[in-house]
Amino acid sequence: MKRRTFVGAVGGSAVAGVAGCLTRDGDGSENEGGNGDPEPENPDLEGELRIATYDSMVNGENPAGPWLKEAFEEAYPDAELTWTLPENGINDYIDRERQNADLDADVYLGANIDDLVRIDDTLDDGGLLRELNIDRIDNAERIRDGLDMGDPHGRVLAYDTGYICLVYDENVVDEPETLEALTEPAYEDALLAQNAQRSDPGQAFLLWTIDAAGEDGYLDYWRDLEDNGVRILEDWRESYNASYMNGERPMVVSYSTDQVFANEYGYDMSRHQIAFPNDQGYANPEGMGIFERASELDLAYEFLDFALSNDAQAVIAQRNVQFPAVESAYVDLDEEFDQYAHVPPEAVTVGYDDLRGNLDGWTEDWAREFAGR
Numbered sequence: 250m251k252r253r254t255f256v257g258a259v260g261g262s263a264v265a266g267v268a269g270c271l272t273r274d275g276d277g278s279e280n281e282g283g284n285g286d287p288e289p290e291n292p293d294l295e296g297e298l299r300i301a302t303y304d305s306m307v308n309g310e311n312p313a314g315p316w317l318k319e320a321f322e323e324a325y326p327d328a329e330l331t332w333t334l335p336e337n338g339i340n341d342y343i344d345r346e347r348q349n350a351d352l353d354a355d356v357y358l359g360a361n362i363d364d365l366v367r368i369d370d371t372l373d374d375g376g377l378l379r380e381l382n383i384d385r386i387d388n389a390e391r392i393r394d395g396l397d398m399g400d401p402h403g404r405v406l407a408y409d410t411g412y413i414c415l416v417y418d419e420n421v422v423d424e425p426e427t428l429e430a431l432t433e434p435a436y437e438d439a440l441l442a443q444n445a446q447r448s449d450p451g452q453a454f455l456l457w458t459i460d461a462a463g464e465d466g467y468l469d470y471w472r473d474l475e476d477n478g479v480r481i482l483e484d485w486r487e488s489y490n491a492s493y494m495n496g497e498r499p500m501v502v503s504y505s506t507d508q509v510f511a512n513e514y515g516y517d518m519s520r521h522q523i524a525f526p527n528d529q530g531y532a533n534p535e536g537m538g539i540f541e542r543a544s545e546l547d548l549a550y551e552f553l554d555f556a557l558s559n560d561a562q563a564v565i566a567q568r569n570v571q572f573p574a575v576e577s578a579y580v581d582l583d584e585e586f587d588q589y590a591h592v593p594p595e596a597v598t599v600g601y602d603d604l605r606g607n608l609d610g611w612t613e614d615w616a617r618e619f620a621g622r
Contacts, residue, residue, distance in 0.1 A: 286382040292547035295327035299545075300552065301342070301354040305486075306569070307332045313568040320564075321555055328548050339364040342540070343371050355543035356552055358408070360536040361449060363456075365400050366604040375402035378538035385550045388557035391575035398536050399601035405536030408556045409571040412505040412530035412593050413453040415440075416489075418520045421499035428461050428526045431474060438478035441488045441501040444620050445612050448484045449533065454502045455615055456599045457531040464611075471619055481619055505530055506570045508589035523591045530593030535571070 298321075307314035318330045333354055335341035345352055357378065368377045380403045383389050389406055396407040415425065422439050425431055431440055443451025455467075462470040471479075480498065482488040493501040511521035537556060539549040555561055562580040566573040572590060573580045 285380060286385065286546065286550070288382070288385050289547065292551070293545075294325050294548055294551065296545050296548060297329045297331055298356065298548040298552060299331050299333055299354045300356040300358050301333045301335055302358040303338065304334050306358065307334060311568055313565045316564050316568070317556070317561060320560065321552060324555065325548065325551060330552075339367065339377075342377060343368060346372055346377050352540050352542055354540055355545045355549045356537060356539055358535075358537045358556075360398075360405050360538055361452075361533065362398055362400075362598065362601055363452060363604060363608055365398070365402075365405065366601060366608050369402075370606060370609060375404070377541060378404035379541050379543070380404055381406065381539065381553075382550075386554045386557070388554050388575070388579075391557055391579040393574060393576050395596075396534050396574055398534055401601070405538040406553060406557070407534040407536050407574040408562075409565050409569060409574050410532060410534040411571045412591075412596060413450050413457065413502060413533055414505040414507075414530045414591075414593065415524040415526065416493070416501050416503040416507045417522050417524055418499040419522045420519055424522065424524045425500075425526050428458060428470075430526065431479075432470070432477050434477075436477060436500070438480075439498055439500045440474070440477075440479045441492055441498045442474075442479055442481050443485055443488050443502060444481060444483050444616075446616050446620060448488075450485050450502050450504070451481075452612065453531045453533045455612065457529070457597060459611060460531075460597055460599055461527065464607075467611075468614060468618065471615065475619060500524075504570065505591045505593065506572070506589070508591070509567075509586055510570050512585055512589050525591075525593040528594040529597045530595075532596040532598045534574070 302314065306312055314332055318332070321330050322328060339357065339360060342352055342354070342357070360378075365378075369375065383403075386406065392407060396410060398405050398407055417424065417439075422436060425436060430436065442454055445452040445455035458470055459467045461467075480492075482492060485503070488501055489503055492498060493503075505523055505525070507523060508518065508521050510516075511518055537553055539546065539553070543549050556565070557575055559580055562573040562575050563582060565571070566580065566582060567586060572592075573582070
């Protein structure tokens with residue numbers, strides 16, 4: 250396994266933001282097949298645009314989804330945006346594709362690198378989502394360096410990103426300086442984590458430990474965590490809202506923007522401290538793409554461009570409590586967001602090439618021993 254295939258220090262990265270297949274005409278030859286969706290002279294901007302996404306985009310306290318729907322329908326008065334919330338995320342659409350069933354969606358909002366890998370490990374390479382014609386998405390030029398999602402088939406663009414870290418109560422435990430420290434007596438019965446098969450932060454944390462301990466050592470590391478009392482809950486909501494916020498344990502796997510949320514609601518900041526063990530956080534960009542069998546292709550492209558606009562990026566960042574995908578010149582955030590949203594000294598992720606053929610095996614081996622503990 251290549252280790253740390255995407256590593257970016259604060260303020261810079263060696264990875265181009267929309268590299269690979271997502272290139273504009275004249276930029277090189279990488280995108281020979283990337284203009285499969287030519288821009289029409291008279292786009293059809295009337296109809297129902299169905300967007301599949303995750304629950305917290307639409308439901309909960311002040312989510313981004315309702316604003317996105319209202320603003321998009323105002324910009325395109327002949328269109329109706331309808332949200333759909335698949336119970337099992339991208340896996341629902343993989344299953345439907347295998348069965349040649351109706352997808353009932355045009356856009357997928359919330360794809361991670363591991364989703365792309367799971368598509369390609371299960372279906373044909375480059376399947377389910379279309380290769381994007383970047384010429385139809387003007388605002389794609391705004392995406393920050395370092396947010397290329399590594400898809401060799403050019404199917405997704407990042408619309409936000411987050412860093413997985415540890416959130417802890419400094420009144421109970423000290424900041425853990427390393428991942429290894431979590432196995433020590435000082436953190437016995439302290440940590441809440443999530444099911445790596447059901448939760449994005451749970452899977453990101455698992456992959457972080459694989460990056461740190463290696464393919465041959467990560468299960469031993471988790472056995473040490475288990476011996477030290479780690480509690481693994483089904484998803485982020487259960488571990489954070491139901492358990493951590495109720496004081497059941499003093500540490501939880503969560504996001505480095507946690508203090509933005511805590512500040513907004515006036516919570517005790519001592520219970521919302523951010524830890525970057527090994528001076529790292531796991532980078533978790535979220536992407537959006539268009540299904541191959543989309544029925545409202547023109548509206549789908551318009552939505553991708555809209556999601557990268559100034560106002561949409563600000564709303565997504567602040568209501569989703571994530572970092573925007575675009576350069577700072579193209580989004581206005583509250584000063585408090587900049588103050589309380591923390592970036593790790595080093596961003597780590599396991600890339601597409603390393604995940605291919607490995608992801609399901611890693612998570613299944615993990616789940617056999619630790620899921621539901």
